[in-house]
Amino acid sequence: MRSSSSAAAEIEHYARALRAPRIGDAFRRLGDQARSAGWSYEEYLAAVLSREVSEREASGAALRIKAARFPGHKTLEDFNFDAQPSADRTLIAHLGTSTFVDEAKNVALLGPPGTGKTHLAVALGVQAANHGHRVLFDTATGWVARLQEAHSRGKLAGELTKLRRYSVLIVDEVGYIPFDQDAANLFFQLVASRYEHASLILTSNLTFGRWGEVFGDQTVAAAMIDRIVHHADVLSLKGASYRMKSHQPTADTA
Known part of the structure; x- marks a missing residue:
């Protein structure tokens, strides 16, 4: 023994x-x-x-x-729903289960600057990573720069295929900087390549009706929006910026 x-x-x-x-x-x-x-x-x-x-x-x-390259670690538990009453708690809790990723659905977070869009986008990305999904974060301009570099090397198709292996791409700050026609076309190809294959989480300070201003072409914008929202949950956040609220001067009581 x-x-x-x-x-x-x-x-x-x-x-x-x-x-x-x-x-x-x-x-x-x-x-x-x-x-x-x-x-x-x-x-x-x-x-x-x-x-x-x-x-x-x-x-x-x-x-x-770590590999997702989030700008910071955010969680749904840390989100201040009291300061953002327009946020749909039930829908956000459901999105936190990451079932939208399994269904290759998108999430669009729209609203003025400072209303919690990036926090929610990162938190949903963290949840997806916790559920076993590969996630990658960048700003809209960052994604376009990446695609432009691949295009210049004749590797755009391969880059889009590589990115489709990520279950979730987070595209932050759509609308802060307008795109020229070439950049708009590249961004459209990113959206189209993931349509019904993998998920996007997008944040924008503009309503969809104003995306034509960003992409310089209403037709391209409409085609892009159609692919994004066909299988998507759209959250519209309202109110003043968290950051502005935290820096408002106190009243002089003297």
Whole structure:
């Protein structure tokens, strides 16, 4: 009969071979807990494997969040719904389940600057990463610059294919800077390449009716909007900027 020490050494060896270091870290402690609580062999094995899987998933989520290049870490729990009463709590909670990603649907967040659009976009991206999806963030001008660089190398089609492997692309600040015709066409190709294949989360300070001003062509804008909203949830945020509110001078009571 093997000693407990030799069995432990074997478990550590198998954990290394399986590249499952949490098993090597947890099996002794969970073994003590199992003996004290009278667990069955199956219950003990389930507990050890559960620890490995849960920590591996958490580690994977952290890597996906880092790779997404978010401008900061935002969560839905941190969003100030009291300061933004126009935000639909029920819809946002549903979006936080990331089912829209599985359905290749889009999310459009529209409203004036400082009303929480980027916070929500990043928070939904973080949720998607936590649910196992690959996410990538950039501003609208950043995405266009990326596509222009690929186009200049004759690699645009390949770049669009590569980006389609990401379940979610976040396009922040559509409308802050107008695009020339070439840039507008590239942005349209990004939208079209993901239509019914993968999700976009977009933020804009402009209503869809004013996107023609950004892209310099009402026809291109209309075709783009049609593909975005066909399978999309659109949230319109209202009110004054959070940032302006936090910097308003206090009244002089003297």
